[in-house]
Amino acid sequence: MQASKEALLWMYETMLEIRDYEETMANVYLEGKLPPHIQKGLAFDIGSGPVPGEMHLAAGQEPVAVGVCAHLKKTDTVVGTHRPHHFAIAKGVPLDRMTAEIFGKVTGLGKGKGGHMHLFDPEHNFSCSGIIGASLPPACGAGLAAKKLGKDWVAVAFFGEGAANQGSFHESLNLAALWQLPVIFVCEDNQWAISVPKSESTCVPWVADRASAYGIPGVLVANNDALEVYEAVAPLIERARRGEGPGLIEVKTDRYLGHFQGDPELYRPKDEVATLRKNDPIPKLAGVLKSLGMMTESEQGAIAARAKKRVAGAFAFARESAYPAAQDALDDVFV
Amino acid sequence: MTASRKLTMAQAISEAIAQEMERDAKVFVMGEDIGKYGGIFGATGGLLDKFGKDRIMDTPISETAFIGTATGAAAAGMRPIVELMFVDFFGVCMDQIYNHLAKNTYMAGGNIRLPVVLTTAIGGGYNDAAQHSQCLYATFAHMPGIKVVVPSNAYDAKGLMIQAIRDDNPVMFMYHKGIMGLPWMAYFEGSSNEVPQEPYTIAFGQAKVVREGKDATIVSISQMVQKALVAADELARQGLSAEVIDLRTLVPLDRNTVLKSVAKTGRLLIADEDYLGYGLSGEISATVAENLDTVKLKAPIKRLAVPNVPIPYSRPLEQFVIPQVGSIVDGVRKLLETRVAAALAA
Numbered sequence: 001m002q003a004s005k006e007a008l009l010w011m012y013e014t015m016l017e018i019r020d021y022e023e024t025m026a027n028v029y030l031e032g033k034l035p036p037h038i039q040k041g042l043a044f045d046i047g048s049g050p051v052p053g054e055m056h057l058a059a060g061q062e063p064v065a066v067g068v069c070a071h072l073k074k075t076d077t078v079v080g081t082h083r084p085h086h087f088a089i090a091k092g093v094p095l096d097r098m099t100a101e102i103f104g105k106v107t108g109l110g111k112g113k114g115g116h117m118h119l120f121d122p123e124h125n126f127s128c129s130g131i132i133g134a135s136l137p138p139a140c141g142a143g144l145a146a147k148k149l150g151k152d153w154v155a156v157a158f159f160g161e162g163a164a165n166q167g168s169f170h171e172s173l174n175l176a177a178l179w180q181l182p183v184i185f186v187c188e189d190n191q192w193a194i195s196v197p198k199s200e201s202t203c204v205p206w207v208a209d210r211a212s213a214y215g216i217p218g219v220l221v222a223n224n225d226a227l228e229v230y231e232a233v234a235p236l237i238e239r240a241r242r243g244e245g246p247g248l249i250e251v252k253t254d255r256y257l258g259h260f261q262g263d264p265e266l267y268r269p270k271d272e273v274a275t276l277r278k279n280d281p282i283p284k285l286a287g288v289l290k291s292l293g294m295m296t297e298s299e300q301g302a303i304a305a306r307a308k309k310r311v312a313g314a315f316a317f318a319r320e321s322a323y324p325a326a327q328d329a330l331d332d333v334f335v
Numbered sequence: 336m337t338a339s340r341k342l343t344m345a346q347a348i349s350e351a352i353a354q355e356m357e358r359d360a361k362v363f364v365m366g367e368d369i370g371k372y373g374g375i376f377g378a379t380g381g382l383l384d385k386f387g388k389d390r391i392m393d394t395p396i397s398e399t400a401f402i403g404t405a406t407g408a409a410a411a412g413m414r415p416i417v418e419l420m421f422v423d424f425f426g427v428c429m430d431q432i433y434n435h436l437a438k439n440t441y442m443a444g445g446n447i448r449l450p451v452v453l454t455t456a457i458g459g460g461y462n463d464a465a466q467h468s469q470c471l472y473a474t475f476a477h478m479p480g481i482k483v484v485v486p487s488n489a490y491d492a493k494g495l496m497i498q499a500i501r502d503d504n505p506v507m508f509m510y511h512k513g514i515m516g517l518p519w520m521a522y523f524e525g526s527s528n529e530v531p532q533e534p535y536t537i538a539f540g541q542a543k544v545v546r547e548g549k550d551a552t553i554v555s556i557s558q559m560v561q562k563a564l565v566a567a568d569e570l571a572r573q574g575l576s577a578e579v580i581d582l583r584t585l586v587p588l589d590r591n592t593v594l595k596s597v598a599k600t601g602r603l604l605i606a607d608e609d610y611l612g613y614g615l616s617g618e619i620s621a622t623v624a625e626n627l628d629t630v631k632l633k634a635p636i637k638r639l640a641v642p643n644v645p646i647p648y649s650r651p652l653e654q655f656v657i658p659q660v661g662s663i664v665d666g667v668r669k670l671l672e673t674r675v676a677a678a679l680a681a
Binding site: 038039041042043044045046047048052053054101104105108110112113114115116117118129130131132133162163165166167168193194195196200201202262266267323324325326327328329330333 | 367368370371372375393394395396397399400423424426427460461462463464465466467518519520521522642643644645647648649650651652653654655656
């Protein structure tokens with residue numbers, strides 16, 4: 001499928017927004033976590049600062065999110081992973097409320113109860129989980145609901161290559177294929193399951209090859225390129241919308257940062273990230289847009305400024321928002 | 336005299352595993368990120384360099400497969416140690432744990448041995464939200480067939496780990512992240528202590544009176560023991576004398592040490608980081624209630640635990656649901672202010 005100018009510009013701007021969001025978060029996350037603000041003897045304290053807890057950032061992995069979500073409507077469902085920000089942004093989750101949630105504020109998507117790995121936005125049909133392989137079954141459920149309700153909605157499950165070794169991967173692919181559910185399984189292959197490389201965890205080189213075991217199409221995108229993802233996933237989404245069943249796509253992407261912020265990454269070759277960053281998908285798409293005459297230098301500057309402004313606004317909203325009252329912890333177990 | 340040095344709990348655990356691996360070639364370790372990374376919480380630090388990849392095995396993210404593999408390997412004569420990174424992740428592999436590892440010995444009429452140590456990280460306090468902050472030791476203690484060990488400090492952790500590896504039954508070894516002595520997470524310094532160099536064991540089912548007192552008994556386990564000790568210091572400054580008991584293992588459970596202490600103090604506070612309902616605090620309370628013919632209570636039992644809500648992310652919410660040092664202090668003070676009905680009537 002040929003991407004329209006509108007789609008290309010949307011992907012570019014959204015990638016910029018995601019990158020700026022993740023880099024801003026990386027800095028904010030460090031606030032209050034380093035000496036002298038923390039317990040003596042520690043190098044870092046995960047539980048301190050305005051954004052405590054684990055933080056998994058997706059800088060470098062933008063093409064997977066935008067290449068897929070560019071095809072989606074508000075009524076389509078996305079289920080993300082423990083590294084969810086890029087998917088949420090690409091699905092249209094409001095940045096203000098998402099950021100407030102990550103700051104633990106009462107204005108957040110879950111009133112501060114969920115945090116960064118547990119973002120729920122029913123209005124935009126987005127959710128995610130901190131458990132590996134947890135995205136696939138609920139995406140099957142969204143697909144089943146669409147089928148039962150007679151809608152042309154599709155559901156997308158994003159998951160990492162490490163999750164392809166979970167039982168939930170195999171069970172969900174079989175179920176979706178058996179029942180011909182409108183689900184697109186998107187394997188975000190960043191090569192690393194925390195410290196364990198794909199080559200030491202997975203018996204076949206490509207997760208996409210596993211599609212054949214379930215009789216569904218399997219597509220591999222070997223480059224971290226938004227346009228390639230966009231084009232490769234299009235036929236899978238179209239056939240799912242037509243009621244022709246699920247598909248599996250694997251995108252080889254790059255994780256620029258640690259598994260979590262504060263990860264010493266001693267397991268990773270020292271120059272790996274520098275090499276990966278030379279293939280940055282954002283300037284690459286800018287080059288495509290310019291060569292097609294779809295974006296001028298000044299338009300590029302305006303797009304970047306818009307994206308930055310949205311990110312800055314969301315962080316300001318989160319900082320200015322109030323914390324929930326302590327006893328609010330007791331509410332919302334049941335409705 | 337034996338040499339000892341101050342170790343963190345993470346160091347003590349990995350030293351225990353190393354010493355048992357040197358002693359017994361059948362011991363090996365499997366889990367996610369336990370090799371080069373040394374375990375996300377440091378429990379296997381340095382083991383890959385010492386023993387190599389054949390015995391320190393990084394696994395795919397396939398908990399059902401590798402925990403089930405541990406059961407199978409144990410049945411075939413090996414002594415696997417297998418790590419579930421966070422206890423919260425039991426959801427992806429519970430069938431292999433509770434329907435197989437925990438039951439096969441019984442269903443075989445005692446004719447098979449499953450010497451598996453299942454290590455896992457527990458606990459919150461650092462805002463990791465509902466899927467990465469639970470304790471859940473009572474869940475495993477509830478189901479028959481697995482011994483449940485939950486140390487509060489480095490010395491106990493080493494002795495209990497060696498005991499666990501030598502035990503011919505499945506043992507769940509649960510370490511609280513906030514007492515491992517990690518360089519990237521605040522921890523209670525009382526958890527790092529003097530640990531002898533040579534191997535030693537600590538028998539299961541022996542609670543420890545970690546601080547003697549006369550006004551009230553605080554029963555606790557894991558990181559909450561460290562909180563209770565800080566609380567007892569504060570209570571002492573206020574003129575109150577609290578006895579602190581570290582249960583150390585939940586299966587087997589040392590009820591006698593609890594009963595003896597409560598008989599002495601007449602007041603009981605249970606400080607627990609697991610859920611309140613149907614859990615550790617209820618079990619300890621029931622034990623005392625069943626023995627009221629010999630144990631005389633001065634005040635109704637008080638329970639502190641997570642009030643049956645998932646662990647919330649936001650700091651003020653999480654601090655509210657997890658018992659803190661201050662809530663233990665307040666709890667003991669309230670014990671001193673209340674009386675059992677019989678005493679009121681008398």
